[in-house]
Amino acid sequence: MAGGNPLDLRAWLAKMEESGNLQGIRGAHWRFELGAISELNVKREGHSALLFDEIPDYPAGYRVLTCTTSSPYRLASILRGPLTNDHHELVRWLRGKPKAWESQAKAFDPVAVETGPVFEHVDAGDAVDVLKFPAPLWHEADGGRYIGTGCAVVTKDYDSDWINVGTYRVMVHDANHVGLDMVSGKHGHIQYQKYMAAGKPFPVCIVIGADPLCYLISGIEVPYGICEFNYIGAVLGEPVQVVRGELTGLPFPAAAEIVLEGWIHPGDTRLEGPFGEFHGYYQAGAKPAPVVTVERVYHRRNPIIVGSPPAKPPNDYSYSKAVMRSALLLDALEAAGVPGVTSVWAHEIGGARMLTVASIQQRYAGHARQCGHILSQCGVGAYMGRYTIVVDDDIDPSNLSEVMWAVATRSDPERDIDIIRNAMGSKNDPMSVAYTSKAMYSSRAIIDACRPFDHLQDFPPVAEASPELREEVRRRWSSILPL
Template identity: 40%
Template sequence: MANKDLRDWIASVEKTGELKVIKGAETKEEIGGFVDIYMRKMGQPAVMFDEIPGYPKGHRVVANILTSVPRINLALGLPPETSEMELTQWWRRYFKDAPSHPTKAVNGGPLLDNVLEGPNVNIQKIPTPVWHELDGGPFIGTACLVVMKDPDSGWVNYGTYRVQSHEPNVASVMMSPGKHGLVIMRKYHERGQKCPVAVIAGMHPSMVMLGGIEIPYGKNELEAAGGILGEPVEVINMPKTGLPVPANCEIAFEGFIGPDDKIKEGPLGEWTGYYASGSDLEPAIRIETLMYRDNPILMGAIPAVPPNDNTFYFGAYRAGAIWNQLEAAGIPEVKGVWTHQAGGSRFMMVVSIKTLYGGHSKQAAMVAAHCHAGAYNNRWTIVVDDDIDPTNFDDVVWAMCTRCDPRDQVDIIDGGWSSALDPMCYDTQDDRRNSRVIIDACIPFRRKKTFPKVARSSRALDDRMRAKWAKDLPKGF
């Protein structure tokens, strides 16, 4: 195999001591129960489940995959010790350069170890957990890619949407309004045609990250993954739909979504920490082909109360994208951006700037709250001075408490871009909106020269202490 795959990443994670193997946990509640506990505190190891009751030994599930910075770094080919802000800068450079490699079609690969078609299709052969106690069933697609091809342009889109298992040959997919997969599916249905679809469940984690972020419309996520991996992603075409999937992925199935063919889906505990979207009729996938590797590994990125696998990696990417868009809008002297895991890496963002003129901080806040990378499900946008580390929540709250006068440094904006997963959204089913707060927690520009001095060592003194006393200072200082 030329390409790096999920198993390569797992091996590298294990070498760094970031993998926990658990044997004997069942799928109805124990695997989900384990994952919920492991996700409650950031930095816990990834968890591999083996010897799952009712399934052959070697049929495994891996979850809690990207809830630590070192594991995210390993997925992107970075040193494990890369910091959060360095990771944000990496995403900034990545999207400015946008490296990519066209996919490479091959004739075979490990995915072809097991090929089931027609009446032999049974996705229930794959151990698929009920991730939360109140979920409507097992979800085979959490860390997945849903593959569709635009009937007009031929563009192949790979999006991360939730996919529920219903019957041996039936699954469902839930896509929010505005998402690329829904746009493509509707093009087929408007013509009275079935929409071809494939689902990939278990692939290199870099592909999971790219499937869940705002890759521009018309861009191919596997080509972007090739830019991260440094080589073209090798693909095979599924036999019924012709949709390309990685030749070394763990599990893939294909089928068709008919017009008005829907099935009751959900609920699933989501990344906001709630069952906000409930249960509804969603598009049904009638499966015609199932493929999986020998000893397949189902990968889960489980939405839940933050921090969780759906939000942790997303914070660094989104911060980098917002930073780039602030600069593209002409906002000078941006020094840092962070989107906090407690808000699902969407509801709360912090921007650090060096203020140059009156209104500078308010201008930065307004742009950050409504640029493309920042607008979706945003609720709190906080701008702080450049002496505040936006990743340090204590520093951010201190700035809010001591530098913000609510009389003229707090604004509420109505009509923001939201979704059904936001428990506080309003308006209709197809037009979700929310309100959001802009907090200017910078020292008022008119008072910069007279504001009280900060009672903390200078950066110069910190540097002198680090040079002389490094072995006696706290780790990471």
Template identity: 30%
Template sequence: MYDHADLRSYLAALEALGDVQHVTREVSPHLEAAAITRRSTELTRPAPLFDNVAGVAPGFRMAGAPCALSSIPGHPLARVALSFGLPHTATAAEIVEHLVQARSREPLPPLRVNAGDAPCKQNILLGDDASLARFPIPKVHQDDGGPYVNTWGVIIARTPDGRWTNWAISRIMQVDDRHMTGLVLPGQHLGQVWREWEALGQPMPFALVQGGDPGVPAVGAIPLPAGAEEGSYLGALRGRPVDVVRCETNDLEVPAGAEVVIEGHLSATRDAIEGPFAEFHGWAFDETSPQPLFTIDAITHRDNPIWPVVAAGRPVDDSHAPSGPGVAAEVLAVLRDAGLPVTTTWLPLAAACHWLVITVPANWREQLPDVDTAGFTHRIGEVMSTSRAGRLCPVTYVLDDDIDPSNEADLLWALGTRVHPVKRQESFEGPIMPWYPCYLEEELHSGRGATVVHDALLPPLGGGRVPPAAFDSVYPADLRARVLAAEKARA
């Protein structure tokens, strides 16, 4: 019921829940579609589905905000939950646990199917016909360096020796109808794979996938360990292999239900200028950088393809909603593997996933005898400082699990009353993501800086902890019962 093999069945499920809004008037892919998507995201409206796109063949469509927060009352993470194969009612903690459990299962590699059974092979464009000109490539923000081919798709690449196939999300900008460029950062997995081809002086084969199984880009946003394959992880997550089909011009395999697949090769040198582009941190900086050049060799697509578009920027949007649970799950798995008692982890989405919150059970002292709160927090910081996922968040708060970290009211109350202004914190030097604006310019340049862990744990039960001043704790049980009974009678 919750397993959607392609973008179309996923959108149909959202539409049945009232979370899709058809836009039937003609809309331009140049800024207008992204502006509507951005507005929809900021106001938490249903996902816009553009049925009439200017400048392309009739039937070509665009889908905005495919994994942003949902408009369904009480279920803001519905799109994320459905993308990961859960019911739309799944909570933040349930989504994180689902992802953690899949990490411990046996990987389930993709299953190759015949080209005749792959919807993405309904149309095959080779040579001069393999042109971006026939597709609605969105210009997302007015000051972007160009239209962006990839805002919600995955780039598939493989190491030269074939040992590791990586599915990565990374932005890609159109240069002309046959060329693109995009971020290939050394610290990210795509950059690590590309570096091996660079060392050989050979272009890297690639496939860029738009649309298809909604879990593909959602999993592509998760910082799995180096060498782990997203396709096999998604199989374990869903309990079934992902159907894939071989590319036309290289030996990579792509999800068979994709809307559009762009094949080609990536130069072994950084000979193109990429950017600027407003990003997940919420700021529209004017930065550019030298990046490799993607050359297009072939394009395959479904009949009447749907092109997904994400208008990244100030949170919360698709840049945060799926990656927050994904990073949280990786951190939770690492901490539990280290034998540390942790209830759950969460990245507050409104903080652009720059914060990490870790909650621990009230009986953690029984599991770690002779360890005080500072010692426990230090152990957490040590484990996280050696983990790629653990260093993705500049600031971490360790709290008792009497609060729900995905509930902003709970979280703000806890942060405001339990975090010491200057004490009970420890910093850990190491690699950082080189585009977090909270860091100094020299830190961003070097890729190294500090992450901090705040010890915001309460005293032990019976050892100085006071009850919260809430309905359930500061009134007698019989009075509470009368109040609740009166409410029920009025209802």
């Protein structure tokens, strides 16, 4: 039923199937198997997105989609960029794009339409049953079934017209109640607090399935006061088509797969969690979180849940975070006036935050240290940082084997590791259990793994074939060597 709506998930899936980027799986169980299969899949080279069907206990056609953003080709397609299998090419294309999209967002107000595929089924009253959908129990230690992972939560400011769309995890409590975990300080939580202070119910619409661009953008740091639907419109180059909920009047994509609409009533909380975090740990146990009383369920025929569960990296969404953050870090280094930066990579294994690497063409004494300190402490890189490494431009910063070779052979622990103390910390840091300060401080290590600038001419040469020879040999022996 793909139509002309640019946020129609099914149109995107058709493109992925045609390009060999979608694999169907039948019969996997919602209890653990969907999560484990997705977790193992994302660690394979050249893996596809997974579309699960014929899930036990559920009608055929009630599906779950995972691994949407975990390859350069699929992520480029989602961002409407040039299709590529090279993540460095994708990062280069992305440079400057977030700022441009942000500045253009005001010109792309969403357009309200009367109806859309999401209204093919409308459940109200006693017919509301969130568990009619195959919400997965993703991992063995999870506190419940999470229907919302690759989701987009639509809320409205109490004292303005600002609509916010954020990605917050959603745990199923029962047929018409779900837990909504909004981290303190996030825009949705700020809006929630205003309603609670006024003693008013907080209106919520939870988009459980749509084009992955929807949850990708709702999961990044869009500035306060800007609606993510506007930002998505800037990415698309055309306004998002939205319909409005029957109860709250909140907008959501007309081609959404599943939408839960309801209210968080003042004081209504239940234990939520535990659930994994982006860094691969269960950071906290069960804790009280707001509860949405679901009063309407809208869904398409044969609906699709978009899942993106956290796990030990690489996980379902760690690649997209690595690409987006790498582009932002490159922009930050350029804005700070650091020359000669050839590439940056925010490694998935560090949740795209705790291990970042930059490669530079050294131009002056202190260049590598300058780059490392700015990369570590700029606005994009400061939160939950840990290790920052600077390497020469013959090293691919995304190749951990090459990076650690540079660390092992081009750095000396005493002279080439700088420590920053009392940097920005976080309660979400798994090492916070070892912090002794009440304030959330943590340290940073900056490793200069470049050849010493005053020994560039006499540093031992690398024992390997030249790029020209490698290319010639690959061309001649293409039958046994990959191009």
